Amino acid sequence: DVKVTQSSRYLVKRTGEKVFLECVQDMDHENMFWYxxxxxxxxxxxxxxxxxxxxxxxxxxxxxxxxREKKERFSLILESASTNQTSMYLCASTVDSYxxxxxxxxxxTRLSIL
Amino acid sequence: AxxxxxxxxxxxxxxxxxVTLSCTYDxxxxxxxxxxxxxxxxxxxxxxxxxEAYKQQNATENRFSVNFQKAAKSFSxxxxxxxxxxxxxxFCAYRSRNRDDKIIFGKGTRLHILP
Numbered sequence: 001d002v003k004v005t006q007s008s009r010y011l012v013k014r015t016g017e018k019v020f021l022e023c024v025q026d027m028d029h030e031n032m033f034w035y036x037x038x039x040x041x042x043x044x045x046x047x048x049x050x051x052x053x054x055x056x057x058x059x060x061x062x063x064x065x066x067x068r069e070k071k072e073r074f075s076l077i078l079e080s081a082s083t084n085q086t087s088m089y090l091c092a093s094t095v096d097s098y099x100x101x102x103x104x105x106x107x108x109t110r111l112s113i114l
Numbered sequence: 115a116x117x118x119x120x121x122x123x124x125x126x127x128x129x130x131x132x133v134t135l136s137c138t139y140d141x142x143x144x145x146x147x148x149x150x151x152x153x154x155x156x157x158x159x160x161x162x163x164x165x166e167a168y169k170q171q172n173a174t175e176n177r178f179s180v181n182f183q184k185a186a187k188s189f190s191x192x193x194x195x196x197x198x199x200x201x202x203x204x205f206c207a208y209r210s211r212n213r214d215d216k217i218i219f220g221k222g223t224r225l226h227i228l229p
Binding site: 033042043045048106107108 | 123149164205221
């Protein structure tokens, strides 16, 4: 089974801090994604990556950046955390862009910005 | 741009009964995938069922089945013999078959199972 591991289940940070959320997948998937999930808004795509060192903006990239130095790891960075970034963050991966395989999700990181 | 709409924010069903969750989508593409994901409380999101748009036959996975109406752009999920473990948030999702692997999610339907 595919394993997508997010480094923290719960995280509390302060306004203005630089925050790193880490995600690792163990199945050599090409594509990785970061979403945030908020009540009533569903999942919104922040950034995604098709390959190492490649990144694409999703629907809500403002205030975030990403890093993919290795194929298995995709990091989400909050450059200067703000209270409106308090949310559940989900990482996902897919084998590639062409198959019918679904996205595999991590357990999520519930981030609180105080 | 593609959109996915789940018109029912919350639903309840009696244990052992059947429930149908609605999903409609908008796209100009002819070839795509549709998914239903389940997210139990405080647990990982997992795939429930998938449907390729070119297939006319509705997908089925045990107690879960879909009613895929391509012309109407409708993709509802039917859960038969509902169980307490089915209580979760359910997301309908759309994915194009082109190079862009982005998935478009609906806002979700929270399903409660009444004992």
